[in-house]
Amino acid sequence: MSLAKFRLDYDDAMPPEDWTDRHVARWRDHWSGIAYDDEVEGIVTRIGRIARYLDRTVKDAAAASDLQESEYKTLHVLMIRDTPGSASPTELAEDLRISGAGMTGRLDALEKKGWIKRVSAIDDRRRVIIQITPKGTEIWRGAMGNRGTAEDELVSSLSARDRASLNRILKKLTVYIESLDT
Amino acid sequence: MSLAKFRLDYDDAMPPEDWTDRHVARWRDHWSGIAYDDEVEGIVTRIGRIARYLDRTVKDAAAASDLQESEYKTLHVLMIRDTPGSASPTELAEDLRISGAGMTGRLDALEKKGWIKRVSAIDDRRRVIIQITPKGTEIWRGAMGNRGTAEDELVSSLSARDRASLNRILKKLTVYIESLDT
DNA sequence: GACGAAAGATTAGCTAGCGAAGTACTTTTC
DNA sequence: GAAAAGTACTTCGCTAGCTAATCTTTCGTC
Numbered sequence: 001m002s003l004a005k006f007r008l009d010y011d012d013a014m015p016p017e018d019w020t021d022r023h024v025a026r027w028r029d030h031w032s033g034i035a036y037d038d039e040v041e042g043i044v045t046r047i048g049r050i051a052r053y054l055d056r057t058v059k060d061a062a063a064a065s066d067l068q069e070s071e072y073k074t075l076h077v078l079m080i081r082d083t084p085g086s087a088s089p090t091e092l093a094e095d096l097r098i099s100g101a102g103m104t105g106r107l108d109a110l111e112k113k114g115w116i117k118r119v120s121a122i123d124d125r126r127r128v129i130i131q132i133t134p135k136g137t138e139i140w141r142g143a144m145g146n147r148g149t150a151e152d153e154l155v156s157s158l159s160a161r162d163r164a165s166l167n168r169i170l171k172k173l174t175v176y177i178e179s180l181d182t
Numbered sequence: 183m184s185l186a187k188f189r190l191d192y193d194d195a196m197p198p199e200d201w202t203d204r205h206v207a208r209w210r211d212h213w214s215g216i217a218y219d220d221e222v223e224g225i226v227t228r229i230g231r232i233a234r235y236l237d238r239t240v241k242d243a244a245a246a247s248d249l250q251e252s253e254y255k256t257l258h259v260l261m262i263r264d265t266p267g268s269a270s271p272t273e274l275a276e277d278l279r280i281s282g283a284g285m286t287g288r289l290d291a292l293e294k295k296g297w298i299k300r301v302s303a304i305d306d307r308r309r310v311i312i313q314i315t316p317k318g319t320e321i322w323r324g325a326m327g328n329r330g331t332a333e334d335e336l337v338s339s340l341s342a343r344d345r346a347s348l349n350r351i352l353k354k355l356t357v358y359i360e361s362l363d364t
Numbered sequence: 365g366a367c368g369a370a371a372g373a374t375t376a377g378c379t380a381g382c383g384a385a386g387t388a389c390t391t392t393t394c
Numbered sequence: 395g396a397a398a399a400g401t402a403c404t405t406c407g408c409t410a411g412c413t414a415a416t417c418t419t420t421c422g423t424c
């Protein structure tokens with residue numbers, strides 16, 4: 001009980017100043033005529049900075065396995081689906097939010113390295129099925145390991161209680177966002 | 183008091199299922215041999231998705247003022263500094279995290295449109311000073327207005343209490359991240 | 365105070381990804 | 395059952411941004 005109380009106090013203490021605090025303080029005054037809210041700006045800016053950090057960790061994890069970020073991400077979306085390691089170029093392009101033309105380029109490179117292969121679908125010969133190879137699976141798994149570490153370390157700088165709160169509140173935001181696009 | 187209690191209950195209620203929940207459920211099993219934590223994955227994935235949504239709102243805000251995202255962002259970093267509307271190409275390139283060469287290209291385009299001008303520094307003639315023009319300021323302010331709206335709407339889907347908690351917890355993460363890079 | 369090193373910006377050549385057009389199939393429609 | 399419309403992927407030409415090289419000016423030091 002007193003432990004719980006201690007935890008509460010500990011969690012609720014405001015952390016020291018960060019880059020965003022300085023940014024907000026500097027910018028508060030320059031928005032004359034435009035609606036401005038410190039708290040909104042703080043949340044939005046911090047989410048942006050955290051996301052950028054996470055992107056960087058993905059890039060580093062890829063580099064540690066001698067992969068380009070785009071190569072890692074392509075293998076990744078190929079693996080994290082209902083049918084792991086198997087998908088059409090169109091599906092992958094949608095997941096990666098790149099064009100079909102861009103996808104062809106990426107797949108060409110991956111195929112040349114022997115990490116995926118193209119097989120044509122028997123039932124519909126317009127379609128191509130991308131299949132990850134054992135070599136591709138192995139290299140993806142390697143990068144995956146490095147990546148987890150950095151994410152775990154970031155999140156473990158929070159108490160269990162903060163982790164749960166954060167997840168809950170973030171989910172409110174994603175639920176809102178997902179309710180927007182029909 | 184009873185209102186406060188109600189709010190507490192309301193805030194703490196788990197929101198409905200989102201994309202990330204489905205993603206986590208689907209992927210929990212496929213990580214055999216790799217450390218995996220639902221909560222970490224949830225936080226990381228949600229932050230990524232929210233950041234992407236925010237990026238999209240910036241892009242839309244820019245488009246609504248007939249600006250390319252890169253044009254808006256360039257004007258933006260030029261405006262949000264200690265000396266608003268005035269900076270060197272190198273400083274801008276650092277803020278935008280693009281190369282010097284890329285910066286030259288962007289500035290060429292903005293100068294042609296009459297939104298910035300290059301003046302050379304009197305004290306150090308290697309340096310070029312980028313100055314925003316009144317026309318540039320006006321177009322930036324326009325895009326700025328649209329942008330705030332979407333961000334405000336997103337954040338206002340949270341209670342005041344959740345907003346404060348979120349900001350506090352995010353700040354712990356940014357403090358951690360900023361402690362990493364020396 | 366001269367000359368090599370450094371700094372700031374630009375130019376040159378390259379690459380990834382884009383949109384639009386093209387190719388090869390499949391489905392719909394009359 | 396053949397023409398028209400639609401779908402899946404690839405090719406083509408272009409653009410933005412990258413690295414490396416260059417040009418101009420300034421700084422440091424002997």
